Amino acid sequence: MAAEVAQLSIPQPKDFVHSPWSMFWWRIRHNQKAMIGGAIVVFLLAVTLFAPLITPKDPNDGELADSLASPGQGYVLGADKNGRDVLSRLIFGTRTALGGAVLIVAISEIIGVPIGVWAAYRGGWVDETVTRIWDMLLSFPPLLLAFAVVAAFGPGLEKAAVALGILYVPFIARVVRSVTLVQKEMAYTEAARALGYGQGRVIFRHILPNCISPIIVISSIDIAYALLDLAALSYLGLGVQPPTADWGTMLSEGQLVLLTSPHLALAAGLAIVLAVLGFNLLGDGLRDVLDPRQAQR
Numbered sequence: 001m002a003a004e005v006a007q008l009s010i011p012q013p014k015d016f017v018h019s020p021w022s023m024f025w026w027r028i029r030h031n032q033k034a035m036i037g038g039a040i041v042v043f044l045l046a047v048t049l050f051a052p053l054i055t056p057k058d059p060n061d062g063e064l065a066d067s068l069a070s071p072g073q074g075y076v077l078g079a080d081k082n083g084r085d086v087l088s089r090l091i092f093g094t095r096t097a098l099g100g101a102v103l104i105v106a107i108s109e110i111i112g113v114p115i116g117v118w119a120a121y122r123g124g125w126v127d128e129t130v131t132r133i134w135d136m137l138l139s140f141p142p143l144l145l146a147f148a149v150v151a152a153f154g155p156g157l158e159k160a161a162v163a164l165g166i167l168y169v170p171f172i173a174r175v176v177r178s179v180t181l182v183q184k185e186m187a188y189t190e191a192a193r194a195l196g197y198g199q200g201r202v203i204f205r206h207i208l209p210n211c212i213s214p215i216i217v218i219s220s221i222d223i224a225y226a227l228l229d230l231a232a233l234s235y236l237g238l239g240v241q242p243p244t245a246d247w248g249t250m251l252s253e254g255q256l257v258l259l260t261s262p263h264l265a266l267a268a269g270l271a272i273v274l275a276v277l278g279f280n281l282l283g284d285g286l287r288d289v290l291d292p293r294q295a296q297r
Contacts, residue, residue, distance in 0.1 A: 036285075056085060062083035077263060096240050104165045104229075107166065109215065111165075143229050192206055224283070
């Protein structure tokens with residue numbers, strides 16, 4: 001009897017129940033791509049936020065006497081043709097690059113997510129018409145159409161961002177549409193409709209929450225593409241206009257003196273590569289982390 005009482009007094013082991021957030025962060029910490037990409041993205045965001053505090057010089061203030069100065073001659077990364085500090089312009093260029101890329105993706109989501117959900121939920125001729133319009137837009141390279149739009153309405157960061165944002169709509173809309181097609185046939189969605197719930201409640205309570213994970217993944221990858229496209233527009237003089245610091249503009253200026261002062265183009269090129277690599281790795285890592293099949297493993 002005493003042995004039975006002692007056994008009852010010993011706390012029995014219980015299965016530890018992990019919350020969804022704890023499991024999510026556990027999978028993030030154990031995903032190498034997500035950690036590396038996240039570290040790069042956090043570093044770029046920190047540079048963007050604290051740019052005025054960490055720049056050694058005014059990015060738009062130059063000394064013509066220091067034109068094309070080599071790295072180490074009073075300038076960490078050298079000076080451009082106008083004697084402006086390359087490091088300072090590189091740091092402030094992070095703001096235009098990330099800000100423009102995030103604006104492009106935000107515009108595409110604001111337009112693409114509702115269209116994708118609406119087309120898939122309605123189905124029929126609505127879905128068919130919207131899908132054909134997407135296919136028509138996707139048949140042309142987005143950057144080529146952006147050239148035409150920006151050339152017609154004039155250069156500038158805002159115009160380039162709006163043009164690219166509209167052209168990115170089919171990418172996010174097709175992903176949302178595919179998720180909606182699956183979710184609207186699920187048992188709980190049909191049960192909600194059978195209970196008399198309206199279309200708005202079914203969409204916002206049952207369909208859109210299941211679209212969040214794919215939207216996060218595709219947005220991370222789209223930011224990388226937006227960085228490249230925006231830099232390409234600036235490189236051709238259709239994006240960010242001087243004297244605003246921008247990586248694409250710096251790359252364009254650097255290629256003119258590539259043989260004599262390679263540090264100009266090299267600094268901007270490496271910044272673009274690092275940013276694109278970071279968002280691509282983060283997107284791939286989030287895709288693995290948010291994949292239900294990976295979560296079960």
